[in-house]
Amino acid sequence: MKVRVLVRPKSGILDPQGEAVRRALPALGFGGVDSVHIGRLIEMELESADEVEGMCRRLLANPTVEEYEWEVLS
């Protein structure tokens, strides 16, 4: 099966990458962008989704500064 994990900085955590992109967009003429947050997309093919939660907690995300969510794609 295919699982998609989304990892992103917790709200309130400084996200310098997002901030840099937010500032770059108006420079290209794209207006009205209030905030940009950048995370990480992880797709895995595995036999069972039983251990995805543990994978997220122990390795894929750092719960100190990141939050995550995941879904089974197929």
Next chain:
Amino acid sequence: MGGTLVRIGVTIFPGSNCDRDALYAIELAGAEPVELWHADASLKGVDAVVVPGGFSYGDYLRPGAIARFSKVMGPLEEFAKSGGPILGVCNGFQVLTEAHLLPGALLRNRSMRFVCKRVPVRVESTATPWTSLYEPGYELTLPVAHNEGNYFADEKSVSELEDEGRVVLRYLENPNGSLNAIAGICSEWRNVVGLMPHPERFSDAVLGSDRGLKVFESVLRSAGVGV
């Protein structure tokens, strides 16, 4: 100690690049440097361990995230629990936070730029095995070289660090946006220390300064050998 040399280990991961500098500084301080390969299942009986700087596992996923699960980390965590002195420098600091041996995390620098320069810092706590030979409040310049050195922890953890005197080193000019200009901290039992600046790069006058050498000399004293 009757000629018994203190043995200080340096962990080496794929992508470590300050391991040689750390081994050099340890020898200069008068201890026996011991290489600890990441796939080793033992610490070879060393008295203290340095987790050096570099880009372990290419910093893939997050700096320190992969190294934290390598084989040598099992005995290192046991060593930490038994009170053994451990110093993480730069990437080593990142590894120790990922391993939860130190609180918080090192985020991307606020500037989004890799910072490589010499910065003035102050020794805030001498009550650790790695800083005991400094004068409290001692100010010195140390090299920093990092992309993720921006110290972050939740408000409660930061006030605990401050209240318990566990901020070990503080920037006088904050190069990366760290909360409270924190450059280094120690664990609850004070034996585990993490520093973003590189004392090993200032361990010999020929490198520009030897004011970082006391970090390595301090741990000799804590191991029972006068310097």
